[in-house]
Amino acid sequence: MQKEIEITIAPEEAGQEEHILNKLSAVLSIDREHIKGYKILKRSIDARSRKVIFRMQVKVFIDEPRPEEEFTVNYPDVSAQKEVIIVGAGPAGLFAALQCIENGMKPIVLERGKDVKQRRRDLALINKEGIVNTESNYCYGEGGAGTYSDGKLYTRSNKRGDINKVLQIFVQHGATADILVDARPHIGTNKLPHIITAIRETILKAGGEVHFDQKVTDFIIESGKIKGVIVNELYTLTADSVILATGHSARDIYTLLHQKGILVEAKPFAMGVRIEHPQAIIDEAQYHCPVRSEFLPPAYYSLVEQVGSRGVFSFCMCPGGIIAPCATYENEIVVNGWSPSKRNNPFANSGTVVQVTLEDVPGDDPLRMMNFQSGIEEKAFAMGGGNLVAPAQRMIDFVEDRLSVDLPKNSYLPGTKSVMLKDMLPDFIATSLKNALPLFGKKMKGYYTNEAILVGIESRSSSPVRIPRDRETFQHPEVAGLYPCAEGAGYAGGIVSAAIDGVNCANAILKFS
Secondary structure: OEEEEEEEEOHHHOOOHHHHHHHHHHHHOOOHHHEEEEEEEEEEEEOOOOOOEEEEEEEEEEOOOOOOOOOOOOOOOOOOOOEEEEEOOOHHHHHHHHHHHHOOOEEEEEOOOOOHHHHHHHHHHHHHHOOOEOOEOOOOOOOOOOOOOOOEOOOOOOOOOOHHHHHHHHHHOOOOHHHHOEOOOEOOOOOHHHHHHHHHHHHHHOOOEEEOOOOEEEEEEEOOEEEEEEEOOOEEEEOOOEEEOOOOOOHHHHHHHHHOOOOOEEOOEEEEEEEEEEHHHHHHHHHOOOOOOOOOOOOOOOOEEEEOOEEEEEEEEEOOOEEEEOOOOOOOOOEEEEOOOOOOOOEEEEEEEEEEOHHHOOOOOOOHHHHHHHHHHHHHHHHHOOOOOEEEEEHHHHHOOOOOOOOOOOOOOOOEEEOOHHHOOOHHHHHHHHHHHHHHHHHOOOOOOOOOEEEEEEOOOOOOEEOOOOOOOOOOOOOEOEEEOHHHHOOOOOHHHHHHHHHHHHHHHHHHO
C-alpha cells in the first residue's frame, strides 16, 4: 500500500533518515517495520512562526518495497534526418535541440558566443578590467544568461509543459536530485557549466550540431516562408524550420527583424536597481533568530508592493550571492545577480524593479521600449565614470535624497560609485522605489537599512520587445517556419519556462511542418 502524507520536521532532523522514519511512523500510527521505503515529493521551509520547520510531502510504501525508478530519454541517431536550425544555445535552444532529437529531427544550434569554458576568460575581463566582449559575456554564450547567473529553477509555468521532465533532464546531466523536490530548486553557477557541457555532448552524440562564434546576421525569406539564415555575413544555412531562441538581450535581432519589415511589437517590462544586504540581516529577519542555524540554508525573500497604479517587486533573489556586471555592449551598465550552489557568500541581493508600461514611453516605434532601456543603461555607465563602475547609493540615503558619504562593502567586483540615483532613474521609477522601500521594511524587519546598497541599473528583467507568434502553431504570423521562442520573443521568464518553450517549439515543428 502507498500513502502520500505531509510531515513537519525540525531543520536539524530533516537530513536524517532515522528521524524521518520516526515521524512517518508517528503520523501514520504504524510500526516502523511496516514502512519499507519512502520518497520525498516536495520539500520547503516554513518560517512563518518563530520555530522554523521543514514541510515535506512524502510518498510512503507500507508493506511493499519502494520500486526502482530510473528516468531515461531515448535520443536516436538523427544525423541523416530533417534539419532544424536553432538560433541560440541558452536553455530554450538546448532543450529545443534535445526535443528535436527525441522527435527524430536533426538540430543545428548556432550560438553567437563561446562555449562555457571559453566564456570564463571573457567574464574575468569584465569583472577585473571592465572590458566587455560584445559577443561573449554574461548574456551571450553557451547556456545563455542562466549559466553564469545562478541557475534558479523556480517557475510557475505548470500549465505550459512538463516541468518535472525538464528537471529530470538536468539531473540526468549532472544536477543533484534535490532539484526534483525543493520548493525553490537551484543548481548554482559553479555547477551549471558542467551540466551544460553534458547536454551539448548528448546533442552531438545523437548526430546534432552545436556551433560557437556563429552569429545569425540575416534571415532568408521567400514568399512568406523561412528558407534559412546567413551566418557571420559569410555563409548560408538552409532549412524550412528556424527556432529563434536568442534571449532578451539580442537587440540586433529585434532591429534586423524590424528593418526587414517583419512584425515585432513593443512590450512592457520592469526596471530598477539591485539591492544588496549582508546575508545575516536577511537570515535574522526570516528565521527570527540572531544567528542562522547550520541546518538552515541562507534565507530567501520575495517582496511586492503596489504604489499607486504601479507594481514594485523583488525578483531573482540571490541568497549568499554576488552582483554581476551583465552589459552586452560597450558604454552601458547592466547588473544582475547569481549564487554558487552552497550560497555561501556574505551578501544577499535581489533585483527590485518597477513596472514600465507602454504609456510610459509613448509612440508607435516597436523598438521604443528597447531604446528606452538602452538609454538608461548608457546613462548609468556615464554616471559610474567608466570601466563598468556602477552608480550606487545606500538605501535610506536614496529614499531621503541624501548623497551617501561612503558605500558599504559589497560584492560588485568592478566597483561602485556614490551618486544620487534619482539622477539616473526616470522620475516614475525613482518615486515608486522611494515609496516602496520603507513599506518593504515594515513587511520584513531589518530590510529598510542604510547597511543595504542600491546598485544600478537592473534593466534586463524581461524582453522589451515581443516577436509575435500563432498560439497553436508557434510560428510567426508573417513568416511560416520561423518559431519565435522563450525570453527573447517575450514568452518565458526563467530557465525552466524557457526550456519548456523550447520543447513546445520543437513539438510544433513536428506537428505542423
